[in-house]
Amino acid sequence: MQASDSSEPMKSANFDRNTQWLRGDGDACDVVMSSRARLARNLAGFPFPSQSNDSDQHQVLDACKQRILSMPLENKAQMLWVNLHDSEKEDRSLLVERQLMSRQHAKGKQSNGSGNADSPRGVAVLMPDERVSVMVNEEDHLRMQLVHSGFSLRRCLQEINTIDDAIEQDIDYAYDARFGYLTACPTNVGTGLRLSVMLHLPALSMSGDLEKVRNATRDMGLAVRGIYGEGSESVGDFYQISNQTTLGKSDEMLLRELEDEIIPKVISYERHARATLLKKQNTIMLDEVHRAIGILSRARLMKVEEAMSLLSLARLGVLAGIIEDIEIGMLHTLMLQVQPAHLQRTLGVDLNQQQRRLARAEIIRSRLGIS
């Protein structure tokens, strides 16, 4: 067993070194940034978090923490545990920006208004690759996710099932023969499984065909969301597509629908749109990409939304062969480093809005090799 549970786990945690989903490799990685499987589980015998008192929440937290930290891990891996009710706001924001937990979990507030920043809750993160994270006492007692770079939903599902089985070794799940795994929100009941892919669709966005894809995927019963999940807007033409139905279809059926049918179609639409743009609107595309690189290389003040849009165009430029001397993994890392909590952590001082914009532009210039 290897697990870290120091009093200040976030301070010693070394992020940005081997993050799995930022690598920019794997199948169809030109369009699919990352694949993700998420399971919602609750413990039998306890009310769901929104309806439970402090004592129940502490008991659930302790039981889950103990189980998660005693799971066998692969060589050199460590499970980082963070008690969120004892954590700094900035650390919580950092975990949200790294997509290791939800915004709701950072606030500790349930959608029925219960809970606050002091509510007993935690998150476990598998280090150093951050491909596993488990939220405890979010909307459900357990929300576990597994992320891989590129289009690899099957691998995500297989690995999350292994984690699920390991946790279930010592814990009885709330389960019912008719409704399956019981969850706080009935939209998750059944398998409790959400499979999602984060797609980069800049060409469909430029060609104006994105709305068609959004409508078509919605018609097929899928959710289209922004980069930070439910309720979030798209940033830099990144979209998450995931299944909505969790009851009446097994995990294998859900997987095959997404993996064999729907997502490959979206991937081919985006690739087709990129090829068409390159062929028919070559000058416009070249101009858009070089303009983006120009601003990224020279700007002195940069808002986060602007940085994401420009980095998105730079990513398109690299993949289309327009830009040759920038590495895709570096662009992905930069997309996180320009986020507010990441800037704060990198510089180690409190920054106001103007200082953040200044620091953001500076970091981008230095990473692109321009001082």
Add this chain to the structure above:
Amino acid sequence: MRCHDCHEHEATFHEVVLHKGQRVERHLCEHCAREAGISNDPHMPISQLISSYMLGQNLPIPKVGKSDKKKSSETDRPRPSCVGCGLTFTRFMKSGLLGCSACYSTFVDRLGPMIERAHEGGCVHVGKVPKRALCDSQNAPDQDRLTHLLGDARQREERLERIRAQLTKCVQSEDYEQAARLRDELTKTSSMAGSQIEPSPSPTHPVESEESSSSHAAP
């Protein structure tokens, strides 16, 4: 076509949903659709759409004509709160969150149709069963626990029946990829230890094997 609710305006919202395995059509004008908590706004996020379906006041469907509103005396009488956590159905409707496992059985009459609607007609769990719990109950053996996990004979048969019905439908519509998935699921579900029910004979139409269906796999 006139709105099924107010019978005054032109129906602009049309939907077909599965309710207890039956196709139900509903045609509403924009105003009545909005009142029912549903929308055909293409820009509405799917999560919001689902939650408005889930929380729509006039569920369960179908609901046709104004006269139905007057027959609501039954729904006006006080309903019991959940024995497990004390949550009332009204509070669930406001938050969209159930309080505990027992809420599912307490509110099953009203919750069942809503769940079916949100899951495109799915009303019985198919797929994974807690692995260790199932193993323990088989080794013990503990019939009550097995029934809790897999359902009684009637529920197991109902689950298989639902998969068979979907399979037949897919074969009829020549959706052989989905049929292959369902056939695998049928085999898996029926062979799950503790489930002593044999699946019905395979459909007469050919169903592609898993290998051949995977030839359409992702690039």
